[in-house]
Amino acid sequence: MLKNYFQIAARNLKTNRSYAILNIFGLALGMAGAVLIFLFIQYHLSTDRHQPDFDRIYRVVLDLHLDEGIEHEQGSAYALSTALAHDYSQIEKAGFISKLPNVTLSANSGSSVKRFIEKDNVAYADQGYMDLFSFDWIQNNGSVLLSEPFTVVLSEKMALKYFGRNDVIGKTLRLNNAHDLRIVGILKDQKKPTDFDFNIYISLPTLKKLDRTNWQEEFGWISSRNFTFIKKSEGSSSADIEKALKKNGTKYYGETSKYYQHKLQPLSEVHFDERYGGEIRKSILWVLAGVGFFLLVIASINFINLATAQALKRSKEIGIRKVLGSTKSQLFWQFMAETALVTILASVLALIFVFAVLPSLNNWANTKSFYPGVLFQFEVIAFWLLTIITVIGFAGFYPAVIISGFNPIAALKSKLGTQQIGGIGLRRSLITVQLIIAQILVIGTLVLILQLKFFKNADLGFDQNAVITIPLPKSDTIQKTKDALRNDMLQYPDIKSVSYQYEAPTSSMGFGGSVRFDNRVEWEKFVIRDRFGDENYLKTYKMPLLSGRSLMKRDSVVEFVINEELMKRLGVQDPQFILGKQLEDGASGFKGEIVGVVKSFHLKSLQEAVEPCVIFANPKLYKEVAVKLDTRNLSQSIQHINQAWQKTYPDEVFSYEFVDEKIAKFYEKEEQLTSLIRSFAMVAILICCLGLYGMVSFMVTQKTKEIGVRKVLGASVADIVSLFGKEFLILVAVAFLIAAPVAWFAMTNWLNHFAYRINLDWWILASGGIIILLITLLTVGYKVVTAALMNPVKSLASE
Template identity: 35%
Template structure:
């Protein structure tokens, strides 16, 4: 029986080739999109799920409550790991993890590569307890060595980079930060890409503690909180262990004990589940990137939308085809066929089309997979065919078959045999006009929502890229420089040499560029009052050329004079306002001190507010001061005629003064653009799928208008004989769809506005949404409808009426 059904289904599909091809093409587009979006969403949701303790690992994070708001920090203070080991009960393992970039030197005789200096990014200082929390595949050595000073563990890739092969690395000596000797105690396999704990090196925590002057950590400073100094706990679900709420209560008691009446904020600590680290935008992961769950939901929703649109095409065309199958259904029922058999036959045809579409989609997704990293934060090596993908494919095939085939099957199976055999099945009996109208409205509503989202996202990102950030980012080039550890003045020498280059306008050394992802903060005293102001200040340190080099503008006063130590300071407008000063000019001459102690600095100027981070964040109160010991970045304003030769000469000067250092320069505008990489990718996704939704809608419209024209050939012929013009006939066939587009627009506007408004809430700077945007969307929708429907309508209007009236 099933063999017979299959043959009949295949013959029916071959007989209606045009509709079959339209259905396959539309479903292929929808399913391909769903496959690619599923690959991205499943990758993002898989972060660190491969860890066997993923449900039991927690990060201890910090919350500061100020009078004007709440701030969050993923890190803790250096004394806390030891103190919490004594205060917390019921926690199986407590492990500090400190992320750092480390300058590594090795012996040329070991590498034979001519290169013996390297920067190791994402080097974690930790203890052997790290291996009880996280799964690591050991290739050589013993991870228990992490409890001893001077021991490191390398990943396979990092070992190959340093020693040629990972086998050569085991047992070798390396130098950390030029002053700390260490031994490669073990080599482990690389950490998978879908992890927020990707490291290149593990170094023993005791190495950090015993060389605190080298690495810059004070393990007795309770007030120092760095985002890279983190603490993790293993709390398995067992009767012997404390549950999460009990540990949170202990952390609150710890904060009350150690931080009551300390500083300007109410400090508290709580547990953050490892499964939330990749999605919680309050706290950055220790390595890798985070993504908002709203972004994942958006991608999944777009995939659902596209599949619904493709299924709507199928339903519309299949119900339209039902009249042509009425006699077949009538004969089948007269011969004893049941309604269930007709439903089975209809579902069989749908299944074949969906299966063919899914197979083509798998091939198309495989071809497109290498380009997926352009629109999403996924590795280029990501795989399509996985066990979860196969399950998803089966679900898609069955789901789309059911969604697309249910209504046509019910319609076909409901035909009365006598009416079907006499060819008296009317359009109203195959679901009526109302159903198809509703489905077309749904399609265009989805397409218009995506168009609205696309236009707003593109407008937002364009305005951000062109926004006045409060500084000049063009032609600014910067790179890291080693600090003057021995006060040898090499920073000054390098600056003087670069100032002599005619292609370089200005040069400045500082702790950081004005706008970056780095955030330093501190409590402070103001105007001679020896008490903390009730909010924190952000900090940057720079020389006297800092303001001119980066194009910072003054609202009052001037920049400070050159100094190697804290002497004078500049604040921003937000700081002046939060200090309740009547105007920026009132700040000039007042004194301020960082950290609640000497020295007091005189405020010489107030700069206009500038974007210290991305435009997602609000402008914070800010202090810029001189402190040469904090300088680690050199920035240059290049002449417009500067080219590769200028960059090469900069590197040459750097190498001549710092022959053992690693040089890596970056243009500042490129760094700023990286702030919005995910948003730009999402805007690109909107563009792609808005176009795709339009294509799918147009396919459905063309198929549907073709069917309706076929049903009205005699009417068209009669109207032409009676004198109707081509424009009149075209309007007659098109007007219904134009009305439907307007109805879809009324539905799409509030939904599109709500969804995009939620997305814009992620930015402190938000674009306006003018009425012209919605006018553009409806105009484009009408233009597409007119082009799609009009083409087929004009073709019908131009046909010879004799052919349609004599055809029986």
């Protein structure tokens, strides 16, 4: 019997090819979109879940309780890790890792030296970190790997990169052309996804040897690049550990302990908590899950509309089957089999779509984890099968019930009424639901695009265009060498300015702390941010001075340039008045004179408010050289810089990055979200167009005779088009009245996450409605005009 059902279904689909193509294509788009969204969500939800004892591992984060609010800090002090391991019985293990960006590594590989700059995959780590997390070892020289200075562990990928093979235990990797690191272990490449994707682990004792200052012993020296992890003991409570940490606050932070409150962040939340540098909010994933669900809904609505519209053409077939003895149950399962066949064919086409789009999904998620093999994972196959079953049930049940319930006599006489095939009102409602979803997605996409454009075009308070930054060799601490490099660069007229700095004005740099102004005894009740740059820093970034002057090149005297925001926080309104006043920077311990005030600028992304800031020279911390270029010939300017670099540092790798590109990375998450929503909005609109086409096909079929009569009585083509146009204008208008407030509410909540945002004006909402209206008119226009131009004799004969 089942075989017979599918044979008949195949014949019907072959006979009604256009109907089958529309249904298969619409369902395939919806299913492909749902599967892609599932892959994206699964990728994020599975981050680091492959770790053993996943539910017992926590990252120690910090809340700074300041007088003007709470600042959330993902990093920690190095000293904290050691204290946790010794002071708390509830903690089984503690580990520490510190990111080490832009380091030069080299290795002798046969007859040549391979040298690279590693930008973001190197870290200092202690043995505790290696014991906390799971690693697959290819080779190691014992259980204790990173307890000695000048040792390093490489991933297999790095071993192949530097040596061409992975059996390199005992060989040497040179750090910053100054220190030899002995290789003590080779790891398999880390399992993905993970938030801690490092390929080179240098022993933490190495850092102690290279930097003998006392910062390693100070709990208050906190960096966003340093992470402390713990694994709590069986049966212990994270809340109890937090309470114990709070009690020991005075031991660690002395009189300032009231400002510091440590929290244990579960490993499962590290990826999602944006307060502490998380990659993506879970709420965004649920929004995308909703989009995937709605793609399936509107695709299924298309099937319902097209199936019921097709029912009129098949009424005599149903009548004959009933007269010949087919039961209602048999006809029901016959049409469910037809739905199953269409859905299975659509799922195959959807699979092809998914294969084609996987590279784009890698770009959206900023990963390389999506490859054809992921489609054969158990979770994906289960979701795929569940989707097929759900679509068959949701899309096929209603048409099957309606069609199997036809009155055989009415079907044979073609006397079926509108209500017997589901009613035009139901189809209007279904189309309206589609239009509502499409308008919400279109309005949301417009808001995302406009907000992203606002981010990219906003005035940051300085000129970041045509400025490149070059990482400085870590081993170079000689000022004369830096001066020589600057002089060589400035020999070329297309190089306008050269400045040494820690980072650009807008960056992820987190240096800062307390400040004391003039003769005031108390420290101010707010924190400031530090920016380190030389006497050319303001010139390179064209930072406008409100009063005073830029920094001067001096060896001992400390000078400060502050921003307008700091001036106002200090209670001073006139920039001239603050010049010459004394300032003490608590983070660096520097004391000096305020010599200039610059217009306030954005220190971080526009997601955050402008903060008070002080700019001063700190040569020991300079790690980049910033170069302002002539925009008329950038490639020639880069070549000139490279020539000067090779002259000064012949053994160093030359690499550079444009400042505006670095700033654009602040908005990668918004860029990814915009790409995703925009792509799926286009899919939703395309599916919706197929639904509209099905709706107008049904209406034209219903009113074929009426169109002929109207034309015989003198109606023009415009009159016929107007007859149908009013119908769809009403549907679009009703959908807009529902979609607009929903979209406004959702996008207002999203925009409220940003300190600087666009205004959600009425025209943005109206534009979404107009776009859908135009698409609707274009979609139905062809079918309506074709019906209006039909010979009325043929229209009447079709009855």
